[in-house]
Amino acid sequence: MHRTTETVNAVFQPMAHAGQEGWQAQAEVFWEVFSVFAAVGILVGVVVVAYMMYNVYKYRDSEDASGEVESVEVGELPRDAMSKKSKKLFVSLALSAVIVIVLVVYAYTALLYVEAGPEVEEDAEMHVHVEGYQFGWDFEYENGHVEAGTMRIPENTVVRVTVTSRDVWHNFGISELRVKADSIPGQTAETWISAEEGEYLIECFELCGDAHSQMVATLDVMEEDEFEEWYEGTNPEDETEEAEG
Numbered sequence: 001m002h003r004t005t006e007t008v009n010a011v012f013q014p015m016a017h018a019g020q021e022g023w024q025a026q027a028e029v030f031w032e033v034f035s036v037f038a039a040v041g042i043l044v045g046v047v048v049v050a051y052m053m054y055n056v057y058k059y060r061d062s063e064d065a066s067g068e069v070e071s072v073e074v075g076e077l078p079r080d081a082m083s084k085k086s087k088k089l090f091v092s093l094a095l096s097a098v099i100v101i102v103l104v105v106y107a108y109t110a111l112l113y114v115e116a117g118p119e120v121e122e123d124a125e126m127h128v129h130v131e132g133y134q135f136g137w138d139f140e141y142e143n144g145h146v147e148a149g150t151m152r153i154p155e156n157t158v159v160r161v162t163v164t165s166r167d168v169w170h171n172f173g174i175s176e177l178r179v180k181a182d183s184i185p186g187q188t189a190e191t192w193i194s195a196e197e198g199e200y201l202i203e204c205f206e207l208c209g210d211a212h213s214q215m216v217a218t219l220d221v222m223e224e225d226e227f228e229e230w231y232e233g234t235n236p237e238d239e240t241e242e243a244e245g
């Protein structure tokens, strides 16, 4: 019992200060990526449509028009390299390329980050092993305690999650937290979770049998003190004693 307390303290004490400074959970990253793409998309859309409307108005048909219009043909490029038209073409192409490349690099960096998780000190994170089966989820903690149906973790903590299956292909996912990992027999997938206090729905996202839709569990994100208290009470040795007694 004493050893467990020590371990829990060693694992969770630094978190009181670590908080969430300097790193983001998946849902925050995805929201940021979405916001940036939406903002740039709206900005580009407004500029393009406004410029188009401006030209539609500027080059509108008028009664005193001579009828002689120097129309552009498909595939035609401005012949004079230093003409106003060619500059405009170059600027719009270069600007589009820069915007697209920046967005690609930004989104890919965010994806790499989401896959790897934030780098925190080793003792500032914990590990939970998840095993899927027809039809439910088992959660195994570092002290050997196994629980079905409810996964308990402390709030705002980086929880490294390894996922496997004991029978068929499943998929471990928490929509609200944008967390998803394959649950495949003989293989181990890795992901991570960090969340605010509250309850979240864990679902199976791989059609795995007739009760697939009932293959749910609860992620209970607890206050640190509350979690520590619960975790201290899960010493497997105690459980054995209880079983024997």
Ligand SMILES: [Cu+2]
Pocket (backbone or CB within 6 Å): 132, 133, 169, 170, 171, 204, 205, 206, 207, 208, 212, 215
């Ligand atoms: Cu399943």
